[in-house]
Amino acid sequence: MENRPDIFSEATDKKRKNLKTMLGRYLSSPIPETTVKIKLNGQNYETISDELGYFSEWLYPPKPIDPGWHPVYFSICDEEGKEQCVKQGEFLIVRSDPQFGVISDIDDTVLVSHATQMLRKIRLILTKNAKTRLPFEGVAYFYRQLAANGNPLFYVSSSEWNLYDFLADFFSIRNIPKGPFLLQEYKSGIRDLLFSGGGSHQHKIEKIERLMNLYPDLSFILIGDSGQRDPEIYQKAVDKFPGRVKAVYIRKIGKKDEFEEKTIQYFREKGVELLMMETTEEAVNHARKLRYI
Incomplete structure (x- = not known):
């Protein structure tokens, strides 16, 4: 990258500094063919x-x-x-004998983002930083339990590579287990900043397939939310890799009637445990019952 400032965030940073920092992430340019x-x-x-x-x-x-x-x-x-x-x-x-791997979304799954509410999302992006943004309650504990005994975690998100340093800082501060980030293509410009995390989300299924092909003997737990097509994307993973998905956890975002019953039935027919959760505690109890933690 060029024209990219060094970024050091503090919990006491003013909104103006946070805005300037975020602009810097989207106004720097890649260096090609070097x-x-x-x-x-x-x-x-x-x-x-x-x-x-x-x-x-x-x-x-x-x-x-x-x-x-x-x-x-x-x-x-x-x-x-x-x-x-x-x-x-x-x-x-990755060790040779993990119990399973975990593939998790980030926005509105780990990080409170309001991704489906444009104005609230932009306000968070522009005025907060890694030390003042919030995770969902219980996420750090749940993910640490899932990662016990060397189970690898991978984070597949529609956030752009522009936000890599922010995400790494946020995960460290909130004591959420680290894992490779597989993000969306780097973008440059104010418009791309305002529409951060948008698009078709097709890249998510491509990256999930890449991981499942890279570790052909490993089964996975998939974690996401109902706000950005994660149930649909995870259906495709279940179809393409039968018997490889142990469970799916979907954080409920928005109105309760937005999630179709036929989707729940679909996972049930495929023999995959699906939990629609409103709190992380529900997922913890479910995973404990199935001895995933």
């Missing part, structure tokens, strides 16, 4: 960012890496080939 150096366990690798500034690379270290989180270092080079802008990231190696 060499990216990767350093992992003392080994050096290279790749090139695409026309949108993304890079993706499979690495094959000479020695196996233990399960868990590990550091990795990235840098780009100037015209003379000198390293600059060195950044540390993390990557996850």
